[in-house]
Amino acid sequence: MKIEFDEMQYQLDAVKAITDIFEGQAKRVSRFSVSMGEIIGQEVTETGIGNKLELTDEELLENVQKIQMRHHLPKSTDIQDRNFTVEMETGTGKTYVYTRTIFELNKQYGFSKFIIVVPSVAIREGVYKSLQMTETHFQEEFPGQYCHFFKYDSSKLEQVRDFATSTNIEVMIINIDAFRKSFEDPEKESKANLIHRERDSLNGKKPIEFIQDTNPIVIIDEPQSVDNTEKAKEAIASLNPMCKLRYSATHREHYNLMYKLDPVDAYEKKLVKKIEVLSIQSEENFNDPYIKLIKVTSKNGYKATIELDEKKKNGIVKRVKKQADPRRNNDLYELSGGRDIYRGYVIAGIDATPGNESIEFESGRILHVGDVIGGMDDDTLKRVQIREAIRTHLDKELKLIPLGIKVLTLFFIDKVENYRIYPKEGDWQKGKYALMFEEEYDKLIKLEKYRPLLEVSYIGEQNAETVHDGYFAKDRKGKFKDSRVTKDGRLRSTKDDESTFKLIMQEKEKLLSFSHPLRFIFSHSALKEGWDNPNVFQICTLVETKDILTKRQKIGRGLRLAVNQKGKRVYDENVNILTVVANESYEEFAATLQSEMEEETGVKFGYLEEHFFAEIWQDTDEDQDIGYEKSAQLFQFLKEEKYIDGTGKVAEKLKEAIAENKLVLPEDFAEEQKEIESFIKRVIKKLPVFNKKDKVHVKLNKQVLLSPEFEQLWNQIKFKTTYSVELDSETLIKRSIKGIQQLPPFKPRRVVRENALVKMDRSGVTGEGKTFRTHEVEEEQSRLPDILRYLQDHTKLKRRTLVEILIGSKRLDDFKKNPQRFMEEVMKIINREKRKLIVDGIKYERIGDHEYYEQSLFEQEELVGYMKANAVKVSEEKSVFDHIRYDSKVEREFAEKLNNDEDVKLFVKLPSSFSIDTPLGNYNPDWAILMKKDNEEKLYFVVETKGSTDKEDLREVEQDKIECGKKHFEALNTKAKYKLANSFEKLKEEVY
Numbered sequence: 001m002k003i004e005f006d007e008m009q010y011q012l013d014a015v016k017a018i019t020d021i022f023e024g025q026a027k028r029v030s031r032f033s034v035s036m037g038e039i040i041g042q043e044v045t046e047t048g049i050g051n052k053l054e055l056t057d058e059e060l061l062e063n064v065q066k067i068q069m070r071h072h073l074p075k076s077t078d079i080q081d082r083n084f085t086v087e088m089e090t091g092t093g094k095t096y097v098y099t100r101t102i103f104e105l106n107k108q109y110g111f112s113k114f115i116i117v118v119p120s121v122a123i124r125e126g127v128y129k130s131l132q133m134t135e136t137h138f139q140e141e142f143p144g145q146y147c148h149f150f151k152y153d154s155s156k157l158e159q160v161r162d163f164a165t166s167t168n169i170e171v172m173i174i175n176i177d178a179f180r181k182s183f184e185d186p187e188k189e190s191k192a193n194l195i196h197r198e199r200d201s202l203n204g205k206k207p208i209e210f211i212q213d214t215n216p217i218v219i220i221d222e223p224q225s226v227d228n229t230e231k232a233k234e235a236i237a238s239l240n241p242m243c244k245l246r247y248s249a250t251h252r253e254h255y256n257l258m259y260k261l262d263p264v265d266a267y268e269k270k271l272v273k274k275i276e277v278l279s280i281q282s283e284e285n286f287n288d289p290y291i292k293l294i295k296v297t298s299k300n301g302y303k304a305t306i307e308l309d310e311k312k313k314n315g316i317v318k319r320v321k322k323q324a325d326p327r328r329n330n331d332l333y334e335l336s337g338g339r340d341i342y343r344g345y346v347i348a349g350i351d352a353t354p355g356n357e358s359i360e361f362e363s364g365r366i367l368h369v370g371d372v373i374g375g376m377d378d379d380t381l382k383r384v385q386i387r388e389a390i391r392t393h394l395d396k397e398l399k400l401i402p403l404g405i406k407v408l409t410l411f412f413i414d415k416v417e418n419y420r421i422y423p424k425e426g427d428w429q430k431g432k433y434a435l436m437f438e439e440e441y442d443k444l445i446k447l448e449k450y451r452p453l454l455e456v457s458y459i460g461e462q463n464a465e466t467v468h469d470g471y472f473a474k475d476r477k478g479k480f481k482d483s484r485v486t487k488d489g490r491l492r493s494t495k496d497d498e499s500t501f502k503l504i505m506q507e508k509e510k511l512l513s514f515s516h517p518l519r520f521i522f523s524h525s526a527l528k529e530g531w532d533n534p535n536v537f538q539i540c541t542l543v544e545t546k547d548i549l550t551k552r553q554k555i556g557r558g559l560r561l562a563v564n565q566k567g568k569r570v571y572d573e574n575v576n577i578l579t580v581v582a583n584e585s586y587e588e589f590a591a592t593l594q595s596e597m598e599e600e601t602g603v604k605f606g607y608l609e610e611h612f613f614a615e616i617w618q619d620t621d622e623d624q625d626i627g628y629e630k631s632a633q634l635f636q637f638l639k640e641e642k643y644i645d646g647t648g649k650v651a652e653k654l655k656e657a658i659a660e661n662k663l664v665l666p667e668d669f670a671e672e673q674k675e676i677e678s679f680i681k682r683v684i685k686k687l688p689v690f691n692k693k694d695k696v697h698v699k700l701n702k703q704v705l706l707s708p709e710f711e712q713l714w715n716q717i718k719f720k721t722t723y724s725v726e727l728d729s730e731t732l733i734k735r736s737i738k739g740i741q742q743l744p745p746f747k748p749r750r751v752v753r754e755n756a757l758v759k760m761d762r763s764g765v766t767g768e769g770k771t772f773r774t775h776e777v778e779e780e781q782s783r784l785p786d787i788l789r790y791l792q793d794h795t796k797l798k799r800r801t802l803v804e805i806l807i808g809s810k811r812l813d814d815f816k817k818n819p820q821r822f823m824e825e826v827m828k829i830i831n832r833e834k835r836k837l838i839v840d841g842i843k844y845e846r847i848g849d850h851e852y853y854e855q856s857l858f859e860q861e862e863l864v865g866y867m868k869a870n871a872v873k874v875s876e877e878k879s880v881f882d883h884i885r886y887d888s889k890v891e892r893e894f895a896e897k898l899n900n901d902e903d904v905k906l907f908v909k910l911p912s913s914f915s916i917d918t919p920l921g922n923y924n925p926d927w928a929i930l931m932k933k934d935n936e937e938k939l940y941f942v943v944e945t946k947g948s949t950d951k952e953d954l955r956e957v958e959q960d961k962i963e964c965g966k967k968h969f970e971a972l973n974t975k976a977k978y979k980l981a982n983s984f985e986k987l988k989e990e991v992y
Contacts, residue, residue, distance in 0.1 A: 001513045003534075003567040005096065005137045010261060010271065014086055014097045015104055017071065017259035018245060021063050021084060025054055025109045047205070048164030050214040051111045051242045057082070064256055069628060072614040076256045082243035083255035089266035090249045090552070091273070091532065091559030095130040098219050098247050103142045105217065106169050113163070113214040115239060116173045119225035124151060124175045126531055127221060129508055131171070145169060152178055154194040157207050164210040172211075176226050179208065180235045196238075212240035219245045224252045250552070263552075270571075272559040273537075273578040277589050278392060280385045280581060289341045291332065291373040293359055294321060298352040301325060304359050311337035324359075326350060379432065381583060382542050386411075386433065387440040389540040389581045393519070394450050396537050400575060401456055404564035406512055409538040410557055411437075411522045418542070419470050419522050433542055437520065438464035458514045468520035508533060512563060534560040534569075540581035551593040555580060607648045610635045613676060630668070634676070637666055654680065659889065696871055698863035698883045705858060705880050709906050713930040716940040716976035718852040721968050725919060726841040732833055733804055739829035740809035746818040785819050787826075794827045795834065796919055805830065831920070838919050839960045844971035857913045874899045880908045890982060891926065894945050897984035898929065906930040910942075918964040920957055925965055925978075931991075939991060940976040942969055 055063075057079045064084070065075050088094040098116075105111045118124045131149045138147065148166060150159055152174035163170045179195045195207045202210070218241035220226050227233045236244065246255065249263070266272045294305040303325045310320045322335045324347055329335060332345035346362045358368040370378045393409045400407055411433070413419055419431040430438075441464040444450065454460040459467075510516050512535055521536075536558030558578045562570045570576065582589050613631035638644045643654035657663040658680055665673055704710055791802045806812060806826070815822040858880055865871025865885040872884050872895055884895040886909075898907045907929045915922035927943040944962055962980060969978040981987040 001509055001565060001567055002136075003133055003509060003512075003563055004569070005134060006569055008093070008271075010269070011093055011097050011100070013071075014088065014094075014259045014261070015101045017067050018084060018086065018101050019104045019108055020067050021060060021243075021258070022053075022055060022105070022109055023063050024059055045164075045213040047161075047210045047213045049112075049167070050164075051113050051217060052215065053242050064258070067258055069614075071259055072611060073257050073260060074609075074611055075628065080255045082241075083246060084243060085246045085251060085254050085257045087251055087254070087257065087260045087262060088247065088249060089261055089263045089272060089559075090556035091561070092261055092266055092271050094247045094249070095127055095221070096134060098221075098245065099131060099134055099138065100141075101245070102169060102171060102217075102219075103138055103145055103147070106145055107142060111217055111242075112167075112169050113216040114169070114171045114219060115211070115216045115241075116171060116219045116221055117226055117236065118173065118175050118221045120175060122531060123221060124173055127173050131173075133509070147171060149173065152195075154178065157194065157199060157202065160195075160207040160210050161202060164214050170214075172216075176232055176235065179238070180232060208238060212238070215240060215242045217242050217245065219247065222248050222250075224248055224250055228252070249556075270573055270576075271561070273561065273576040274573060275555060276577050276579045278388055278579055278581045279589070280381060280388060280583050289332075289345065289374045290319070291345065291367065292375060293357075293367045293369050293371055295369055296350050296352050296357045296359065298350075301327075302350040302352060304347065304350050306332070306335070306359075308332060308336055308342070309339065310335070311339050379436075382433065383436045383440065385540055385542060385581050385583060386436050387444070389538050389579075390437070390441050390444055390520075392579050392581070393538050394444060394453065396579075397453055397456075397459070398450070400537075400562075401453070403570070403575065404566065405562055405570060405575065406514055406535050406565070407519065407538075408511065408533055408536045409520045409540065410533075410536050411520065412539070412541045412543070412554065413522060413524065414543045416470075416472050416524060419472075433522065434468070434470075437468055441467065441520075456514075458517055459519075462517045466517050468522060469518055470522040472524050509567075511535075512565075512567075514565060532557045532560055534563050537562075537577070538579045538581060541583075550596050551589065552596050555593075606650055608635065608638065608644055608650060608680070609648050613679065634665070634669060650680070696865050696867060696883055698865055698871070698881050698885060700858060701876050701880055701882055704877070704906065705855060707906075709930055710855075710880065710908075712938065713906060713908075713928055713940055714855060716974040717928055717942055717969070717972070718855075719849070719972050719974075720847050720851040720853065721844040721916070721971050722847055723842055723844045723917065723919070723964075723968075725838045726843070727834070727837040729801060732830075732837060733801065733808065735833040736805045736826075736830045737808040739833065740805070740811055740826055743811065743814070743825055743829075746814040746822055784816065785823070787815060787819070787823055790823050791827055791830070795830045797830065797834070802830075835920060835957070835960060839963055842919065842964060842967060844964075844968045846971050846973065853914055857911055858908075860911075860913065872896060872899075878904065878906055884909050888945075890945050894927070894943075894981075894984050898927075901984070901988075903931050903933070903988070904929060905932055916965055916968045918961055920961050920964065923961040923965050933992065938975075940974070941979055941987075941991070942976055943979045943981055943987060946980065946982055 060082070061076065061079050064079070068075050086094070086097065088097065102114050116127055118127060128149070128151055135147075138145075147169040149171035150163075150173070152172055153159065159172075163172055179193050181193045181196075195211075198206050216239060218236060218239055220236070223246045227236050244255075261271070267274070290307075290309050292307040294307055296302070296304045303323055305321055306324055307319065307321050309317050310322070311317050317339075322329075324330055324332075324335060326347050326349055330347040332342040332347075333339070336342045344363065347359050348362045349360045351358045351360070356368070358366050358371075360366050367373065372378070389409055389411070393407055397407045413433060417431055418433045420434065421429045421431050423429065445453065445464075507516075508531075511518060511533060539554050539558050541554060555578060561576050564570055580589070610632050611628055613634050614628050635644075635648070638654065639646065641653075642651060643657070644650055654663070658677060663673075663677060665676065669676060787806070788799050788802055791797070792799060795802070809826075811822075863881070863883075863885055865883055867873075870885055870887070872886065872892055873882065874884050874895060876882055878899060884891075886892040886895060891909075895907075895909070898904050907927060910925055910928055912924050915924045917923075925942050926945050927941075929939075929941045929943060931939040931941070933939055942965075944965065966978045969976055977991075979987055979990070981990075
């Protein structure tokens with residue numbers, strides 16, 4: 001199986017962002033030969049042939065600024081030693097991007113010498129494997145351009161000479177440790193890397209001299225780990241680079257930022273998997289004593305870190321960590337804030353002996369590190385994590401195997417001995433995690449639900465022992481061992497790691513094949529970087545000690561979009577969901593992930609920057625954005641008005657102005673006001689992070705549902721209608737044809753549907769703990785979909801009209817290239833043009849007395865809400881439901897006022913299944929209300945609540961749907977009135 005590579009526009013944009021730096025450089029083709037050590041040819045050096053840059057730094061800077069303006073990035077004022085930065089989120093193909101950049105730089109400017117510097121053996125092997133995988137692809141994309149790539153090996157220094165003298169594209173992959181040591185003591189060459197020592201085989205020259213003469217373009221992969229010290233920077237400079245191209249998802253320093261695809265962009269554009277968090281935690285029970293021993297230490301006196309439930313001054317009980325010692329604070333009753341259930345738990349002693357770390361209470365009871373009193377012990381929690389990871393894996397196999405997609409699960413552990421034990425004598429034995437895995441797998445795979453999987457050949461023929469394996473460093477005897485990790489969490493690569501990395505890297509494609517039995521991978525922290533697999537769908541971390549992997553490192557192993565058995569990328573969001581099995585809450589996971597993003601990538605959640613508005617499009621005939629200068633003016637205005645502080649952090653004043661539609665901008669921005677407000681809302685919007693403790697199941701109040709009052713209200717609004725549209729078909733056809741003809745050329749098929757449990761935007765990261773369902777989408781590769789049926793369903797037009805539009809457009813060849821995208825783009829154009837013509841001409845008619853919405857649709861609703869976040873409790877006498885689940889602050893306040901107003905006798909938030917058919921899609925109004933005037937006359941209303949009722953503030957489609965809703969209720973010819981309101985007070989003022 002070979003992975004196929006699509007040509008993604010964002011990747012091409014990233015390539016062009018680098019190649020355009022050298023715009024103005026003359027195309028240069030060199031020809032030379034090597035004979036008896038003498039180099040003959042144009043632009044030769046003493047040792048070979050090198051890149052030659054003809055542009056000045058001033059010309060480069062001018063090009064850099066043009067590119068930055070194109071991508072709305074901060075403008076550079078200095079060339080910064082020709083360092084150029086590309087920021088791309090993990091899983092979006094940065095290796096592909098810089099490989100393609102190599103070919104483009106050679107094709108356009110003749111540059112031929114490149115060095116890829118990586119921080120570790122793991123990444124070196126990953127890069128080498130990527131170059132192998134893309135070799136055929138780039139041969140087809142760039143015919144006639146031969147690329148020779150190799151891994152630097154100090155035992156094969158003749159490769160360096162070949163690198164210098166070759167006429168082909170030459171790419172050397174080298175890890176920083178291979179040439180970092182050379183500057184400590186020039187008099188003691190034995191301490192230097194071999195690359196810095198003179199060699200007889202190279203005519204007495206140092207290998208580094210051959211590299212220096214080539215003036216290579218140096219590509220730094222993960223620069224935050226490569227040149228993060230002065231010695232490393234000095235080592236990079238020793239290569240004599242023509243320029244340095246820096247690629248990473250987590251830059252610490254942004255030198256000349258040329259292209260940026262940060263985590264938020266990647267998630268919003270559906271370029272990586274969405275994240276689903278499966279939280280595994282023991283329930284807190286504050287009625288029984290809970291004690292967990294976290295760690296013990298003998299440094300500076302014997303101390304123990306204990307987790308227990310403490311009563312705070314406000315009476316709230318919270319689970320906290322406390323430090324105790326046998327001499328002073330050894331009474332857990334006092335440490336808990338005086339909770340009676342801890343009486344008698346007094347620490348008498350601490351044992352810090354390695355392997356026997358424990359505490360002893362005065363009662364004689366001993367508690368070892370990791371043990372728990374009154375709660376679930378660690379091993380039980382780990383077993384549950386393993387079980388749920390397997391269960392999630394098998395559930396996904398049921399859905400994805402029919403689509404030709406293999407499912408992989410990755411377990412991270414901190415100690416090899418938990419997976420495999422090596423006694424002093426005899427063969428190895430299974431560790432506790434391996435045993436737990438096999439026991440739980442055997443139980444689950446036998447369930448009736450998973451019987452279809454046993455009919456799949458590569459699963460049914462395997463047992464628990466064959467479906468999992470470990471990938472760790474090995475010693476000389478072939479035994480697994482822990483990889484070496486520094487105190488700051490950095491991986492130290494060794495020769496023992498190298499063989500293991502080769503194995504898993506070389507099997508990257510093999511692991512994706514149904515022919516390979518491995519489906520569950522256990523690994524040490526060694527795989528925290530440099531390896532990922534597109535079909536890792538579950539990641540589970542089983543860690544007893546401090547977790548050295550960040551959230552981003554964990555999810556990074558499985559973010560890449562999936563591939564099927566034909567090696568084709570699958571762009572269906574219902575497939576691309578990564579499940580993280582976490583032993584923490586959604587809130588903790590989301591908060592930590594957001595914090596890491598801010599620290600590692602510089603993404604500022606809740607902040608505006610001076611250049612942010614540059615991309616907003618002007619509402620003019622010139623088709624251009626507002627640009628840097630106007631963006632800076634707007635930023636300065638917001639700062640002067642105290643809407644933001646000096647750092648760009650959004651103030652409460654701006655949030656309130658946006659919420660209340662009171663933001664007044666300078667006249668110069670009047671045309672763009674809606675776009676600007678929409679952009680700011682993306683930054684300041686507070687997305688909910690739901691707490692499971694606040695979870696409520698919204699219950700139906702049947703007493704109200706069956707009451708005479710509700711029946712009266714329902715009889716006024718329940719009837720269905722049909723609509724007809726009068727429009728000029730010829731005008732619609734002409735405008736649609738013109739719009740389709742202006743569409744750009746189409747690329748290969750990309751099917752993407754947004755659906756995710758963990759959501760990211762400029763305001764932050766949220767984790768939402770709710771049930772998530774996927775809907776399978778199966779692509780028919782052998783036949784084209786029924787485009788007329790699709791367009792009929794989505795435009796409500798006749799086939800004859802659609803046929804005339806499609807034939808007249810003369811673009812049906814594009815339909816064959818990318819059916820789904822073509823259909824969607826054509827549908828958007830037709831609906832856009834239709835929308836302009838139909839709203840004024842639409843007519844609704846009541847179907848009759850026998851076509852109506854049943855009251856039973858309220859019983860079909862399965863609603864879950866979260867108090868303090870999106871649910872409010874209401875009177876059981878006034879509403880069909882005991883809680884109202886709201887979508888906005890306006891809805892929450894409206895519900896509260898309805899609940900407390902004496903004139904409101906009954907109200908209900910209409911279910912989503914109560915939808916009105918419109919040419920623009922289904923429309924679901926918000927509220928149905930029964931009020932009494934002077935306690936006699938009954939008033940019936942259907943109300944749509946919006947933050948603003950101004951037509952200028954409502955989106956076009958939204959406004960048109962509201963207009964259709966109004967005409968629908970007029971056609972019912974009942975006492976029900978349709979109202980648009982932004983507050984209950986204004987509604988009451990209008991109707992009374």
